[in-house]
Amino acid sequence: MGRGVARVRGTEVAYDDAGGGEAVVLLHGFPFDRSMWREQAQALSGTCRVVAPDLRGMGETPLGGANLTMGEMAEDVAALLDELKVERVVLGGLSMGGYVAFEFYRRFPARVRALVLADTRPQADTDEARRTREETARRALDEGVAPVADSMLPKLLSEDTRAGRPDVVERVRAMMLGTRPEGAAAALRAMAVRRDQTDLLASVDVPTLIIVGGEDPITPPSDSEAMGAKIRGARLVRIEGASHLSNVERLEEFNRALGDFVNGLSS
Numbered sequence: 626m627g628r629g630v631a632r633v634r635g636t637e638v639a640y641d642d643a644g645g646g647e648a649v650v651l652l653h654g655f656p657f658d659r660s661m662w663r664e665q666a667q668a669l670s671g672t673c674r675v676v677a678p679d680l681r682g683m684g685e686t687p688l689g690g691a692n693l694t695m696g697e698m699a700e701d702v703a704a705l706l707d708e709l710k711v712e713r714v715v716l717g718g719l720s721m722g723g724y725v726a727f728e729f730y731r732r733f734p735a736r737v738r739a740l741v742l743a744d745t746r747p748q749a750d751t752d753e754a755r756r757t758r759e760e761t762a763r764r765a766l767d768e769g770v771a772p773v774a775d776s777m778l779p780k781l782l783s784e785d786t787r788a789g790r791p792d793v794v795e796r797v798r799a800m801m802l803g804t805r806p807e808g809a810a811a812a813l814r815a816m817a818v819r820r821d822q823t824d825l826l827a828s829v830d831v832p833t834l835i836i837v838g839g840e841d842p843i844t845p846p847s848d849s850e851a852m853g854a855k856i857r858g859a860r861l862v863r864i865e866g867a868s869h870l871s872n873v874e875r876l877e878e879f880n881r882a883l884g885d886f887v888n889g890l891s892s
């Protein structure tokens with residue numbers, strides 16, 4: 626797997642790039658980094674090119690001077706693709722990555738060959754959720770990301786995963802602890818002001834795969850079902866035994882769903 630850094634829009638976007646052929650771009654969630662897609666890149670790179678960036682402020686990509694929004698992150702992805710000379714992609718995002726994917730599709734629909742929306746939802750935050758985000762942002766800045774990670778972990782991973790997969794628990798925790806407090810705070814504030822994307826769904830006219838962990842309490846299956854009903858022809862795969870990080874918790878099922886979808890796209 627190749628690693629690259631692209632100087633775009635006042636920052637340096639770090640990314641992994643593996644395989645060749647049809648490009649699949651995978652956007653990570655919060656507060657994670659591109660390494661969450663490691664197994665998906667391994668599984669897919671035999672048949673396509675998989676590009677996974679660290680979104681601005683997370684992983685190895687510095688925040689730069691930007692006032693972070695989902696739109697800024699979508700523009701970063703477009704600029705990265707320009708650098709890589711890739712015009713059209715299968716675009717996948719998990720949770721916050723999905724929020725960015727919506728914003729990318731709204732701005733650059735012609736660049737999207739197909740969509741993968743994993744453990745995400747189109748709705749904006751409620752006022753209460755916005756308040757909680759701000760409290761969490763302040764906590765990350767004051768106390769570091771460890772208390773934020775501790776409070777999130779039980780929601781991110783299913784009971785099965787937490788009880789029986791210490792390796793996965795450790796991996797997810799380490800990924801969260803690697804997030805810089807200022808990056809975490811910026812992403813929380815960006816999610817708090819993200820727009821409602823529900824109106825976009827009826828205009829989506831590319832093949833769409835929705836994947837959700839059956840026990841996801843953050844973006845629950847009911848949200849995925851409602852979203853799927855609004856996107857013409859969307860395919861919904863529910864992964865039992867997984868919570869919010871379905872791609873890390875149940876990678877075989879996730880990779881099968883993703884691989885069947887991507888490899889089944891007609892050219």
Ligand code: MLT
Pocket residue numbers: 653654655656719720721722816843869
């Ligand atoms: C994520 O996984 O990206 C976040 O949990 C999304 C959110 O908090 O809305």
